[in-house]
Amino acid sequence: MGATIVEKIFSGRCAGTVHAGDVVMAPVDGAMIHDITGPLAIRKFYEMGGEKVFDPRRIIMLFDHQIPADSIEAAKNHVFMRKFAAEQDIHNYDICEGVCHQVVMEKGHAAPGEIIVGADSHTCMYGAAGAFATGIGSTDMGFVLKFGALYFRVPESIRTEVSGKFQPRVGAKDLILAIAADIGADGATYKAIEFCGETIRRLDMAGRMTCCNMAIEMGAKAGIVAPDSITWEYLKGRRAVTPFSLASDPDAPYSERRSYDVRRLEPQVAVPHNVDQGVPVGKVAGTPVNQVFIGSCTNGRFEDFAEAAEVLGDRKFSEKVRVLIIPSSRDEYLKILRAGILEKFVTAGALVEAPSCGPCMGGSFGLLAPGEVSLSTSNRNFRGRQGSTEAFVYLCSPATAAASAVAGEITDPREV
Amino acid sequence: MRVWKFGDDIDTDAIIPGRFLTINDEKELAQHAFEGTRDDFAKLAQEGDVIVGGRNFGCGSSREHAPLALKGAGVRYIVAQSFARIFFRNAINVGLLPLVCPDTSAIRDGSSIVVHERKGTIIVDGKEYRIEPVPEFMYNIVEAAGLVGYAKQLKEVPLCTKSRR
Numbered sequence: 001m002g003a004t005i006v007e008k009i010f011s012g013r014c015a016g017t018v019h020a021g022d023v024v025m026a027p028v029d030g031a032m033i034h035d036i037t038g039p040l041a042i043r044k045f046y047e048m049g050g051e052k053v054f055d056p057r058r059i060i061m062l063f064d065h066q067i068p069a070d071s072i073e074a075a076k077n078h079v080f081m082r083k084f085a086a087e088q089d090i091h092n093y094d095i096c097e098g099v100c101h102q103v104v105m106e107k108g109h110a111a112p113g114e115i116i117v118g119a120d121s122h123t124c125m126y127g128a129a130g131a132f133a134t135g136i137g138s139t140d141m142g143f144v145l146k147f148g149a150l151y152f153r154v155p156e157s158i159r160t161e162v163s164g165k166f167q168p169r170v171g172a173k174d175l176i177l178a179i180a181a182d183i184g185a186d187g188a189t190y191k192a193i194e195f196c197g198e199t200i201r202r203l204d205m206a207g208r209m210t211c212c213n214m215a216i217e218m219g220a221k222a223g224i225v226a227p228d229s230i231t232w233e234y235l236k237g238r239r240a241v242t243p244f245s246l247a248s249d250p251d252a253p254y255s256e257r258r259s260y261d262v263r264r265l266e267p268q269v270a271v272p273h274n275v276d277q278g279v280p281v282g283k284v285a286g287t288p289v290n291q292v293f294i295g296s297c298t299n300g301r302f303e304d305f306a307e308a309a310e311v312l313g314d315r316k317f318s319e320k321v322r323v324l325i326i327p328s329s330r331d332e333y334l335k336i337l338r339a340g341i342l343e344k345f346v347t348a349g350a351l352v353e354a355p356s357c358g359p360c361m362g363g364s365f366g367l368l369a370p371g372e373v374s375l376s377t378s379n380r381n382f383r384g385r386q387g388s389t390e391a392f393v394y395l396c397s398p399a400t401a402a403a404s405a406v407a408g409e410i411t412d413p414r415e416v
Numbered sequence: 417m418r419v420w421k422f423g424d425d426i427d428t429d430a431i432i433p434g435r436f437l438t439i440n441d442e443k444e445l446a447q448h449a450f451e452g453t454r455d456d457f458a459k460l461a462q463e464g465d466v467i468v469g470g471r472n473f474g475c476g477s478s479r480e481h482a483p484l485a486l487k488g489a490g491v492r493y494i495v496a497q498s499f500a501r502i503f504f505r506n507a508i509n510v511g512l513l514p515l516v517c518p519d520t521s522a523i524r525d526g527s528s529i530v531v532h533e534r535k536g537t538i539i540v541d542g543k544e545y546r547i548e549p550v551p552e553f554m555y556n557i558v559e560a561a562g563l564v565g566y567a568k569q570l571k572e573v574p575l576c577t578k579s580r581r
C-alpha cells in the first residue's frame with residue numbers, strides 16, 4: 001500500500017517505514033519560539049537540566065505578539081529571551097521582522113520534507129512549503145531545545161481536493177472558511193489536512209499559506225500542500241534546496257477524502273464565536289462594524305493588501321469604522337509601501353501599524369469594548385479574542401474586509 | 417471533589433485570556449482562569465476539583481498557560497468527550513491528566529466526583545461512567561510529574577523508537 005506525504009516525511013526523517021498511528025521520537029529540523037510562549041519554553045529547558053541547546057542554527061527566535069513592548073512585563077520577557085539568544089548563539093529577529101509564521105516562511109526556515117515545530121498553534125502554516133509543521137506547547141519546546149527531537153503520533157491524513165476557478169473577489173480565505181464550516185472545529189483533530197487538486201495547484205504561496213494556517217481551526221495537527229514548481233520557485237533565494245519529488249501515492253491510506261468545487265463559492269464570513277460558523281456574506285450583510293483589521297499571519301501579505309486596495313479603489317473608508325492595516329512582515333510592508341498601496345490606505349483613513357500580531361492576539365493593542373463589532377482577516381473569532389468577552393469578532397477575506405470598511409457594515413465585495 | 421461543568425469547544429482564550437500571558441506562574445495564572453466567562457471558578461475552585469467539558473476542550477492557541485492556570489487552581493483531572501490536540505499534550509506535559517469520557521452530557525455542575533483513572537471509571541453523584549484507557553507512555557510522563565521530570569530521567573533521546581499507540 002502507498003503512503004501519504006506526511007507518512008513519507010516521517011519515514012524519511014526516521015530512516016524507516018512509519019505509518020499513521022505510530023508514535024515516534026523524531027528529529028526536529030527547525031524550531032521557532034516567540035515572545036509569548038518562549039519565556040516558559042526557556043524556563044522548561046533549564047528545568048530539564050538543559051545547558052546548551054541541541055543546535056543553535058536550527059532555532060529561531062522573534063518577538064511579534066507584544067511589540068514594541070506594551071507593558072513592563074512584556075519588556076522583561078523580551079530582555080529574558082534576548083539574553084538566552086545571546087548566550088546560546090540563537091538567531092534572534094527581535095521585533096524587527098514581523099509575525100513569526102511569515103518570517104519563518106520568507107526567511108527560508110521551512111522546506112519540503114522537513115519536520116518543523118513552533119511554540120504557536122498556527123505553525124501548521126509551513127505546510128505550504130511542503131514541510132510537516134505543527135504547533136507545540138512550551139514544555140514540548142523546552143524538550144526540543146534540549147534534545148532536538150520530540151515524540152509525535154504520526155497523523156492520519158484527510159485528502160481535501162479542491163477544483164474549479166474562483167469568482168472575482170473570492171479566494172483562499174473564503175475557501176478555508178467554507179472548509180472549516182464543513183469539517184467543523186474538531187473534525188480534523190489529530191489529523192493532517194492535505195490540500196490538493198487543480199485549484200490548489202494554481203494557488204499562489206500566499207493563498208496556500210492562508211489555507212494551511214487555518215488547518216488548526218479544524219483541530220488538525222498540520223496542513224500540507226505537496227511541493228510543486230510554485231513551492232520551489234518561492235524557496236529560490238530563501239533556501240538552498242534542490243527540487244525533489246514528494247507527494248502522496250495514489251493509493252495512500254487516507255482516513256477521509258473530501259472534495260470542494262469553488263466555482264460557485266461565495267465570499268464567506270465566520271460569525272461569532274467560532275471559526276466553523278462560516279456563512280455566505282449575504283447572510284450577515286448590513287451588520288454594522290466598529291473596527292476592521294486587515295493583517296495577521298493568515299492574511300497580512302502583499303497579495304492580501306493588493307486585493308483589499310483593488311476593492312477600495314479611490315474611495316474613503318467609512319468614518320464610523322476604525323481601519324487597522326498591519327502587514328505581517330517587514331518585507332511585506334516594503335512591498336505594499338513601494339507599490340503605493342499603503343498611501344492609498346492612509347489616504348482613505350486607515351491606521352497603519354508596524355508588522356506584528358496586533359489585535360489578533362487580543363492582549364496588546366486594538367482591543368474591543370463590550371458590544372463592539374470587529375471584522376477581521378485573522379483566524380480566530382473566539383469570545384474575548386480581540387478584547388472584551390462581550391465583543392463580537394467576524395472573520396473574512398481581505399476583499400470583504402475592504403468592502404465592509406468602505407460601507408461601515410458587512411458588505412459583499414462583489415457588490416461594490 | 418466537585419465538578420466544574422463546561423460545554424463544547426471551550427477555547428484557550430476562555431481558559432486564560434491573552435492579556436494575562438505575560439504571567440508565567442501557575443498560581444498567579446489561576447487567579448485569572450476563565451476570567452470574563454466564568455468568574456466564580458477562580459474564586460471558588462479547590463484542590464482536587466475536576467473540570468468536565470464536552471467536545472473539543474482546549475481548542476485554540478498553543479498557550480501552555482491554559483493547562484497551567486487550571487493546575488494552579490488545584491485541578492488534577494480534566495474529563496471531556498474530546499480534547500484539542502495541543503491542549504491534550506500540554507496538559508500531560510504539565511502533569512494534568514486529560515481523560516476522555518464518551519458522553520459527559522448528563523454530568524451536572526457542582527456534582528461530586530471520584531476518578532479511578534487506572535480502573536477506567538469516574539463516579540459522579542454515585543453513577544459510574546467509563547473513561548477511555550490512557551496510553552502507557554502518557555502515564556509515564558504524568559507520573560514523572562510532567563515532561564520536565566521525564567526529560568530529567570533521560571540521558572539521551574531514544575530517537576525514532578517506534579511504539580504503537
Ligand code: SF4
Binds near residue numbers: 100356360361378379
Ligand atoms: S497574527 Fe494572530 S494567529 Fe498569527 S501568530 Fe500572531 S496572534 Fe497568532
